[in-house]
Amino acid sequence: MLTFHRLGTDTPDSHTLLMEYFGERAVGFEDGDYVVTLPDPARFIPPAGSFIVLAEDDTLLGCGGVRALSPTRFEIKHVYLRPATRGRGLGRTLLNRLEEEARALGATELVLDTNATLAAAGGLYRSSGYVEIEPYNSNPNANHWYGKTLTD
Template sequence: MSGSTLEGVITFRAASPADPDAHELIVEYFAERASGFPGEYRPVLPGPDAFRAPDGVLLLIEHTDDDDATADRGLIGCGAIRRIADGPMGARFEVKHVYTRPAARGLGAGRLLMDELERQARAWGARELVLDTHHTLEAAAALYARTGFAPIEPYNDNPNATRWYGKTLD
């Protein structure tokens, strides 16, 4: 993609983790994480029913640009939410597998994805969003801060996480 913003149309498509496109993106995400992870990275591939409505959704980000047939387009990322045990505010959803391909980074796709995941969680009655990440993912931490997440106490025992974030939904 050229330029500093996404030009064209961004759409979101719900998919099962077993969908070939979703599987490809999740495997890419895990491979990238493993390559820069200090120590042993222990990913767990989500099962085919891991993100099923109304308790979750896995979204694929697709980019189309009708004006330029040569522009990079197609699948540019993914992200998911899933309902977990209620928190102090009530219904709690966890953000998972937020990933944009390198060519799409810095163009706003991650922000659009986070907004869409939050919109869907709200539609299902979420009162809180949480996520875990690793301190080496500074760009991800910046995205989470820009979308209203703040540090919280750990809510799980993910061995790959060193930071936990939350966001109360009004």
């Protein structure tokens, strides 16, 4: 049974998944110059944000978070699924839950950044209603930025 757990980014389960995510990104990054920036735990605690761990029974599957950039504009961060879980539609399940979390925190707009090397992620975002926008940050790992207006 799939379950979502709202955890801090500094809990053992969250930390395990985030380290896997950063490790996978560093290996697959086009120039080998991936910059790891650990999330500030305070930015992922309501009402500033939320961090979600997806599990099935007692097995960790993935994670992701949302954090406020303004009272109504939130950013999606660190969406990750373990390789063995991919291809099951769980990315969309996790993204939908992150959107729900953001709405509950007052978001009317979501933004995110990604890299072209994450082709499946880009496809997920586009098929979920995200459109390319101008860069809103200076993330050295990003080369694509997306936004979506949330509706009820």
